[in-house]
Amino acid sequence: MKSLFHLMFCFLLIPALANGHDVDVTGVARIFLDEQSHGSYSLSVVDQQVPPLFNIERILPERCEGLPPGNFAYRFQCNPALNIDDSLSFPWSLEGLVAIARWADGEDVSGYFPGSGVVIQVPLNGLKAGASSLGSLAYRYLVLGADHILFGIDHLLFVLGLLLLLTGFWKLLQTITAFTVAHSITLACAVLEIFPAPGPPIEVLIALSILMLAREVVMSQRGQMTLVHQKPWIVAFVFGLFHGFGFAGALGELG
Structure with a gap:
């Protein structure tokens, strides 16, 4: 399952590397949300042309806390863990966003989320996050x-x-x-x-x-x-x- 997740990551990474203006042309960003352990996450943005997330906590639920970023990913933790009542808010004026989530149980889920022109909301029930309780x-x-x-x-x-x-x-x-x-x-x-x-x-x-x-x-x-x-x-x-x-x-x- 882990190799499948990496394959999906590479599949979406190739177009971004092949065309430096891919986001400008298609207006679609690509992200990967990886639940490394219960309540601990990394977030990777494939397309380098999108504005960086200088404050990761601005896109997260209030109970989540940003951690020092890794080499290629933002890191954060949530207590309690992300669930179907949560959403992520990306401040990007794009057509939409393709998200792939890999949850701690090994399940990979992907989805497309349209933008409003100002922000892109990613409700986690669309990515089959766990129940809040x-x-x-x-x-x-x-x-x-x-x-x-x-x-x-x-x-x-x-x-x-x-x-x-x-x-x-x-x-x-x-x-x-x-x-x-x-x-x-x-x-x-x-x-x-x-x-x-x-x-x-x-x-x-x-x-x-x-x-x-x-x-x-x-x-x-x-x-x-x-x-x-x-x-x-x-x-x-x-x-x-x-x-x-x-x-x-x-x-x-x-x-």
Whole structure:
């Protein structure tokens, strides 16, 4: 993994060495953030044409402290360590910035961050920094989950379809429970990396599940017996598997 990080560093270093005006032409800077140990960091700027960071602490969260720089990198430490609630602010009037972060656990993450013309903000949740605390992470997941369930159009359409199709409180409750259980199964599998969330194919399947439910509603209005009428909890369980993977993708974006 360490050799991969060095290879990525060299890959982005070559264009800068080959063209002395690369930053002026493309307007994009390149930086590398290396968490050498928990709470201890080095920051390398590949493009020498960007203004130097004379005071490294100005771009860091307030709790971070600059250290004497190394030969090719700025050094600093943070207590507690950098987390997803933090951001770095670079005072550069460029189009944007490409950042590669290598965290203490060995994970390498890269991202592009556009500039405002005055400053370039690099939110560390975009580089999958750690959670500020277990409570903070749980709160973020809780808020995201509530938003996903209450305002996600796929869930609203699914519940609306069930309300139009099913009669009886207990049948509706059993069907929604089956959906929730399946949703939790695939969500857990994706988060624990037992099965990776397929991404775009899952989004297609979620859309198709809503279309199928709409077809069931139309058939029911015409007096025809539908699959949801016959096996409501099975249909809901299958749909829940798809939707759980979709939610896992949203959590993955959070980090």
